[in-house]
Amino acid sequence: MSNIDLEARIPNNVSLGSDKKLQRALEEWQPNYIAWWKDMGPAGFQEKDVWLRTAISVDADGWANFDYVQMPDYRWGIFLADPMPNRTIGFGDNIGAPIWDVVPGEHRNTLRRLIVTQGDTEPASVEQQRLLGLTAPSLYDLRNLFQVNVEEGRHLWAMVYLLHSYFGRDGREEAEELLQRRSGNADKPRILGAFNAPIDNWLDFFMFTMFTDRDGKYQLLALAESGFDPLSRTTRFMLTEEAHHMFVGESGVERVVARTAELMKVDPNGDARAQGGIPLEMIQKHLNLWYTLSLDLFGSEISSNAASYFAAGLKGRAKESTYEDHKALDGTYRMSLMKDGAVVEDDVPLRNAMNEVLRDEYADDCQRGVDRWNKRLAEADIAFRFALPSKRFHRHIGLYANMPFSPDGRLLSRAEYDKLKDKWIPGEADRDYVRSLMHPVTEPGKIANWLGKPKSGIKGLPFEYEYVRL
Ligand code: BYC
Numbered sequence: 001m002s003n004i005d006l007e008a009r010i011p012n013n014v015s016l017g018s019d020k021k022l023q024r025a026l027e028e029w030q031p032n033y034i035a036w037w038k039d040m041g042p043a044g045f046q047e048k049d050v051w052l053r054t055a056i057s058v059d060a061d062g063w064a065n066f067d068y069v070q071m072p073d074y075r076w077g078i079f080l081a082d083p084m085p086n087r088t089i090g091f092g093d094n095i096g097a098p099i100w101d102v103v104p105g106e107h108r109n110t111l112r113r114l115i116v117t118q119g120d121t122e123p124a125s126v127e128q129q130r131l132l133g134l135t136a137p138s139l140y141d142l143r144n145l146f147q148v149n150v151e152e153g154r155h156l157w158a159m160v161y162l163l164h165s166y167f168g169r170d171g172r173e174e175a176e177e178l179l180q181r182r183s184g185n186a187d188k189p190r191i192l193g194a195f196n197a198p199i200d201n202w203l204d205f206f207m208f209t210m211f212t213d214r215d216g217k218y219q220l221l222a223l224a225e226s227g228f229d230p231l232s233r234t235t236r237f238m239l240t241e242e243a244h245h246m247f248v249g250e251s252g253v254e255r256v257v258a259r260t261a262e263l264m265k266v267d268p269n270g271d272a273r274a275q276g277g278i279p280l281e282m283i284q285k286h287l288n289l290w291y292t293l294s295l296d297l298f299g300s301e302i303s304s305n306a307a308s309y310f311a312a313g314l315k316g317r318a319k320e321s322t323y324e325d326h327k328a329l330d331g332t333y334r335m336s337l338m339k340d341g342a343v344v345e346d347d348v349p350l351r352n353a354m355n356e357v358l359r360d361e362y363a364d365d366c367q368r369g370v371d372r373w374n375k376r377l378a379e380a381d382i383a384f385r386f387a388l389p390s391k392r393f394h395r396h397i398g399l400y401a402n403m404p405f406s407p408d409g410r411l412l413s414r415a416e417y418d419k420l421k422d423k424w425i426p427g428e429a430d431r432d433y434v435r436s437l438m439h440p441v442t443e444p445g446k447i448a449n450w451l452g453k454p455k456s457g458i459k460g461l462p463f464e465y466e467y468v469r470l
Contacts, residue, residue, distance in 0.1 A: 004057055004079070011077030013058060014161070026078075029175055033156070036179045042133045042149055046072055049469040050146045051458070055079050055154065058237050063360045066459050068469070074150045078161045081236035089227035093282050094311040099229040103166045107312055111228055112167050116174050117191055118219065118235075119159030120181065122152045124195035124259060125208070127183035132205055135438035137448035140457060141202070143467035144248045148209060151241045166230065189321060193396055194293040201354040201434045202451075203256060207290035209249030210369060215297040217242050218318050218362045225316030250369045255452035256283060257373045261380035262452070274309060276449045278434060280377075280384045285426045286434075288407060291366060292394040298359040299432060300398040301335055307351035313320055317354065318361055333357060336392070338399055343392070343411065355398075363388065394425060442470055 004013045008029055038046060054075050069075075089097050103111055126149050136142035156178060163171035181188045184196045194212050199205055220242060223235040237387040256278055263277035264270045272279050299306060309315035310328060317323060325331055331352035337346045348356075349397045366388055374385050392400040392410030404417030407424050421427075426434070437450045445464035447453055457463045 006056055006075070006077075010157075011075050011079075015082055016078065022165055023170060024328050026161065029160060029164070029172075032176070032179055032458045033076070033153075033160075034072060036123065036125050037126075037153060040123070040130060040182070041071065041153070042146055043130050045133050045142075045146070045468070046070065051143055051461075051465070051467045052147055052150060053459075055237075058082060060240070063240060071146060071150060074153070076150070076154050076157050077187055078157055078229065078236050080233040083229065083233060087229065087232075089313040090225055091316045091320050091328070092227075092311045093327075094227060094313045096465065097227075097313075099227050099232075101229055103228060107228070107314055108167070110309065110312070111231070111314060112163070112170065112174065114223070114309070115159050115162050115167075115231065116178070116443065118223065119156055119163070119174075120177050120191045121195050121216065122156040122159065123178060124181075124183045124190035124192075125149075125152050125212075127190075128195065128197070128199040128208070129205060129426075131212075132199065132202060135440050136200065137202055137438075137441070137451045138441050138446065138453075138463075139444055139467045140447075140454060140465075141252070141451075142442075143458065145205065146468070148213075148245050148248060151245070151448045154241070155238050158238055161423075162230055162234060193296050194290075197293055201431070201438050202252075203283070203286050203434050204290070206249050206252030209245050209289040210253055211249070211287075211294040211366060212297070213242060213245040213249060213323065214362060214365060217246060217293045218358050218365075219235040219297070221318035222315050222358055225318075227313035249370065251454060253283070253287075254373055254376060255370075255454060256450065257376050257386075258380075259450060259452035261377060261382055265380070273433075278437065278450050280382075280386075282426070282434065284386055285424060285430060287370075288394065289425050291388055293396075295359060295363075295391055296395060298362065299355040301337070301356045301359075302348055302352050302399070303355045304352060307349075308353040310351050310354050317357055328354075338403075341411075343409070345371075353371050359391070363391065389424070395450075405412065 005011060005017065008017060010016060010030060047070055049068040049070060053066045055063055055077060056065045057063045058079050058081050087099050089095055089099055091450065105402045122434050129149060132145055133142055160175045163175045174407060181190050183190045185200060189196045199208055219237050220235045224232050226232045260272045260277045260280055263272040263275035267275045320326060328350040331348035331350035332347055333350050333356060334347055335353060335356050336343050370386050370388055377384055389407035390405060392405040392409050393407045395401050404412045404414050405410055443447045453463055457465050
C-alpha cells in the first residue's frame with residue numbers, strides 16, 4: 001500500500017514532497033483552483049459546515065473520512081490506486097508489452113487530449129450545478145449535491161496532476177485553461193456538448209447524475225485499461241468515488257417517481273400535477289433529454305479516433321479482460337447505419353466501432369436503472385412505464401446528428417418532428433412548471449412535496465440528521 005501524506009498542503013499518495021518542482025507548480029495552481037471554486041462552485045453555502053466524506057486512503061475498505069467541513073477548506077488531494085504488479089498493456093497492437101510509466105512521445109498529443117477532455121467535464125459539472133443549492137428539496141439532498149461537487153473538484157485535481165507531471169509546459173497551460181473555460185459560455189464553452197446544457201432544477205440534476213455521470217463511469221472504465229499506467233491508476237480510484245454520484249441520480253429519480261405515484265393515488269383524478277407533483281410524462285421527457293445528451297458523449301458510431309486509441313493501447317473497452325479478443329483486428333460489430341436515406345443493420349470493423357461498443361454497454365446499464373423505476377410503478381399499480389428512447393433520437397453527434405428521428409427510432413419529416421418535439425423533450429412550459437416547484441426546504445427531516453424521502457440517510461445516520469448547518 002502506498003503512503004498517504006494527509007498533512008501536506010496538497011494531500012497525496014504520489015510522494016509529491018520528493019519532487020519539489022512538481023510540488024511548486026501544483027501549489028501555484030492551487031490558489032487559482034480555490035479562486036475558481038469560490039467564484040464558480042456552489043453559490044451561497046461556502047461558509048457553511050457540510051457533512052462530507054473526504055478521501056484519505058485508496059484502500060477499498062475505509063478510504064473515506066466523514067466530518068463537517070466548509071467547502072473551500074475541503075482537502076482536495078491526489079490519490080492514485082496502488083500499482084498492479086507486473087501489469088502489461090492489455091489490448092491493441094502493443095498487447096503484452098510493459099505498461100508506460102511516462103508518456104510515450106508518439107502518443108503525447110493524443111493522451112493530452114484525452115486527459116484534457118476528461119478533466120474539462122469535472123469543473124463543468126460544478127459550474128452547471130452552481131445554483132441548485134438555493135432550491136434544495138432537503139438537507140440530505142443539499143449535502144449530496146455538495147458531495148458530488150467537491151468530488152468533481154477532486155477529479156479535476158486528478159487530471160491536473162497528470163497534466164503537470166507528464167506534459168511539461170503544455171500540460172501546465174492546459175491546467176490553467178481548465179479553470180478558464182465556462183459551462184454554457186458562448187465564447188469559451190466547455191469541450192463536450194452535455195456539459196454546456198443548463199441544470200436549473202433538481203430533476204435535471206438527478207437525471208444528470210443518473211445518465212451523464214454514468215457516461216463518466218464508462219469513460220473512466222475505458223481509461224482505466226490504458227497502457228499509460230498513471231492514467232489507469234488515477235481513473236481506477238476516481239471510479240470508487242463515482243459510484244455515489246450515480247446512486248444520487250438513480251435513487252433521486254426513483255424518489256421522484258415514488259412520490260408522483262403517491263400523489264396520483266391521493267388525487268381524485270389521478271393527477272399528480274394537481275397535487276404539486278411531477279407528472280410521469282414530464283419525468284420521461286427529462287429522461288429523454290439527459291439520456292440522449294449523454295449518448296452523444298461517446299462520440300461517433302464509426303470513429304477512426306477510437307480505433308487509433310485502441311490500437312495504441314491508450315483507451316480500451318470497459319472491463320477489457322471480460323472480452324476474448326483483445327486485438328480486435330478481424331472482428332466486426334453490428335450496428336444500425338443510414339444507407340440511401342433508410343436505416344439498415346450492418347457490420348463495422350470492430351476497432352472503428354469502439355465508441356458504439358462502449359455506448360451499448362452504457363445503454364444496458366441505464367436500462368437496469370429504468371427497470372428499477374418501473375418496478376416502483378408496478379408496485380403502485382400504475383400502468384405507465386418509462387423507456388429509454390432509441391439511440392437515433394435527439395442526437396447531436398455522429399451518424400444521426402440533427403436528424404428527425406422519433407423516440408421509437410423512426411425517421412420522420414422535419415415538419416412532423418418539429419410538431420411533436422415538445423411531447424418528447426421538455427419544452428418551456430415543462431421547464432417553467434418544474435422550476436415552479438423548486439423551493440428550498442432547510443429544516444432537518446423535512447422534504448419538498450414533489451420528492452419522496454430516501455430509504456435511509458448517509459453512513460448509518462438518519463434522514464433527519466442536520467447534514468448542512470445553515
Ligand atoms: N461534444 O471520433 P469522434 C465525466 C468531437 S463524463 C462535442 O466522434 P472520439 C463526468 C471529438 O472530440 C466522461 N464534441 O470522437 C460526468 C472529435 O473532435 P475533433 C468524460 C464531440 O474522439 C459527469 C470529433 O467530435 N470523459 O467524467 O472517438 C460529471 C469527432 O470525433 C463530442 C471522456 O470523454 C461531444 N459529445 O470520442 C462529471 C473521456 N463527441 O478530433 C464528469 C475522454 C465527439 O474532430 N474523451 N466530439 O476535433 C474521449 O475519449 C473522446 O474524446 C470522446 C470522443 C469519447 C469524448
